[in-house]
Amino acid sequence: MDIISWEFISSLLLIVGIDLVLAGDNAIVIGMAARKLPSRQQKKAILWGTVGAVGIRIIMALLLVTLLKLPALHLIGGLLLIWIAYKLVTDTQEHETVQSSSTLWGSVRTIIIADALMGLDNVLAISGAAHDSYLLVGLGLVISVPIVMWGSTLFIKLIERFPWVIYFGGAILAYTAAHMIVAEPMIAGIFAFAVVKWGVTVIVIIGVLVCGYLHNQEHKQAVDKHHIQG
Numbered sequence: 109m110d111i112i113s114w115e116f117i118s119s120l121l122l123i124v125g126i127d128l129v130l131a132g133d134n135a136i137v138i139g140m141a142a143r144k145l146p147s148r149q150q151k152k153a154i155l156w157g158t159v160g161a162v163g164i165r166i167i168m169a170l171l172l173v174t175l176l177k178l179p180a181l182h183l184i185g186g187l188l189l190i191w192i193a194y195k196l197v198t199d200t201q202e203h204e205t206v207q208s209s210s211t212l213w214g215s216v217r218t219i220i221i222a223d224a225l226m227g228l229d230n231v232l233a234i235s236g237a238a239h240d241s242y243l244l245v246g247l248g249l250v251i252s253v254p255i256v257m258w259g260s261t262l263f264i265k266l267i268e269r270f271p272w273v274i275y276f277g278g279a280i281l282a283y284t285a286a287h288m289i290v291a292e293p294m295i296a297g298i299f300a301f302a303v304v305k306w307g308v309t310v311i312v313i314i315g316v317l318v319c320g321y322l323h324n325q326e327h328k329q330a331v332d333k334h335h336i337q338g
Contacts, residue, residue, distance in 0.1 A: 116244070119237055123248035126233045126284065129196070129277035149212045157219025162249050164220060165231050169245045172235040179294055182236075186288030189232055190312060193281035197274055197320030198327075233281055236288040278320055279313050286312040 145153055175181055238244035266273045286309040290299045299305045 115239070116241075119239055119241070119244055120247060122237045122280070122284065123234050123244060124251055125280050126230065126237060127248065127251060129280055145212060145215055149215075153212055153215040153219065157216045160216060160220040166246060166249045168231045169235050169238075169249060170242060172231055173238060173242060173245055180292065182288045182292040183295065185232055185236055186285045186292070189236060189281060189285035189288060190316060192232070193278045193285060193316045194320055196281060197278035197316065198323045233284050236284050275317055275320065278316055282313040282316040283309060 172185075234245060234248045238248065289312070290305045290308055299308070
């Protein structure tokens with residue numbers, strides 16, 4: 109893939125969008141892991157924890173890009189990413205299991221371990237958007253460092269002020285999932301025509317957003333009912 113081609117640039121922009129969308133969890137993990145440190149050490153913990161976590165993700169992503177060359181894994185990865193997109197749109201859980209540490213390197217270790225365990229969604233999404241390009245994977249994950257450290261805070265504030273933004277993020281992941289599915293060589297014949305490819309893409313995006321919206325409305329009604337009864 110030519111690095112000055114529109115395909116490369118659009119893929120890189122998609123990866124940056126994915127990084128930003130999925131950075132919220134990372135910001136919460138980092139904040140909780142470093143919250144007991146003195147303020148002067150918190151920045152160090154955030155820096156080294158993020159660098160270490162991204163290093164782990166690069167290794168995971170490079171392995172995954174290689175695995176995605178095997179039969180059916182684009183399809184499996186795409187289906188899994190649809191579920192991840194849905195969970196992003198509907199997730200209401202708190203990150204209560206992240207333990208903080210009172211030492212700098214203890215916090216760094218916690219950040220790296222927790223982020224590695226939670227980072228499969230990010231790695232899978234980036235690998236799917238990278239079109240088997242190791243360069244795109246590396247660039248995407250390196251770019252994720254400042255995004256996780258600073259951009260995630262912005263995204264969280266946007267979600268708090270404009271809740272619909274989370275649906276935009278879900279649409280980005282759903283688009284990436286659909287792209288992985290239609291790129292599966294084993295079923296390439298089904299998507300021989302562009303209209304079929306785009307039809308599936310639109311259906312996946314709308315399906316994720318509608319199902320997520322209905323789930324959120326049901327959850328909201330249940331919470332409101334509980335408050336009224338309480």
